[in-house]
Amino acid sequence: MSESIVIGMDAADLPTPVLVVNAGVLRRNIAEMGAHAAALGVALRPHWKTTKSAEVARLQLNAGSVGHTAATVAELAALAGGVSPSVFLAYPPVGRFRVGTVIEASRTAKVIVGADSVDAVRDLSDAAAAAGVVIPVRLDIDTGLHRTGVVPEVAVAAARAVAILPGLHLDGVWTHEGQVQAAGTDPVERHRRGVRAGEVLVAVAEAIRADGHEVRSVSVGSTPGVRSAPTVPGVTEARPGTYALGDENQVHIGTIAPEDVAVSVHSRVISTQPADWAIIDAGIKAMSSDGSMHGDGRIGTVISDGGGVVITGHEEHGFLQGADDPRVGEVVRIRPNHACGVVNMHHRIVVVEDDVVTGLWSVLARH
Ligand SMILES: Cc1ncc(COP(=O)(O)O)c(C=O)c1O
Incomplete structure (x- = not known):
């Protein structure tokens, strides 16, 4: 103490x-989201940037989460150091410090990396090949937030370019449907945007498969979109983070x-x-x-x-x-x-x- x-x-x-965190409410939120993902038949991989707590990560794993999502390599290193068996770094591995942490973390946990260009993973490819490891990569698709991600029209070409790099393996596609939150207090528009994000992502996955690649994971992620985007058939994973604690912005938009x-x-x-x-x-x-x-x-x-x-x-x-x-x-x-x-x-x-x-x-x- x-x-x-x-x-x-x-x-x-x-x-x-x-x-201050109310433990009873936290446990209830974690259990409810575990049940929601199970009912939809999608894997749950909570974003850990919300809580940054080893204790919360363990509660989430005990409630059926397959692993966690990280935004920073500090989060990745903490999770891979005995907290979580599987970590998705939903952030481009750009810069030697990120590449080094990904390789290091991959020795103690399953590490998957997200990126939207060959340029963002070229150094990781070199480092993985030199280290004799294969790092799964998910292609970041822009389904409407316009933050990172390739637009759907060029996704097949981008997937093709990533798939041939040594030391990497194309694992799937992902998006962060933050445009759902931006719809604010309108539940119909939020639902429409969430479903649309899921549909766009699934269509991209199918186009990449038609080009001859295996696409194992089709991953969406947000709290306001978790009742809509992962309901689209073909989505395999949901990555909400805020749901564990909640906040005033989520209360305000409903x-x-x-x-x-x-x-x-x-x-x-x-x-x-x-x-x-x-x-x-x-x-x-x-x-x-x-x-x-x-x-x-x-x-x-x-x-x-x-x-x-x-x-x-x-x-x-x-x-x-x-x-x-x-x-x-x-x-x-x-x-x-x-x-x-x-x-x-x-x-x-x-x-x-x-x-x-x-x-x-x-x-x-x-x-
Ligand atoms: C890439 C990514 N995935 C998932 C999430 C989780 O979203 P939320 O905080 O709405 O739960 C975020 C949040 O910003 C994110 O950036």
């Missing part, structure tokens, strides 16, 4: 600001119920001097400055009794507006905009059950 946090203490006595959000930041009111707001001890270093889907610039939404919104933040100061009679010293619990961003701001997760501290988990791979 560190500082003044001890197992069995009352959550109300925690030092603030502090990242993809997660408020009672299913496991994460909160606890803070204290430190000043009521300003006329228009109170000041709390959670600013952007506790909340992150991740944007709000509300569109009003807030960094957090209060869920404890006094209510209100953290309308903006300095580093260690949050500006709490609309709270009912805030008092200096009062504990304020906040639902963050974005779970992945807020976890990365903290080095530990305080685990609570019935408002009693039951665990303290390290947040790994924060760089």
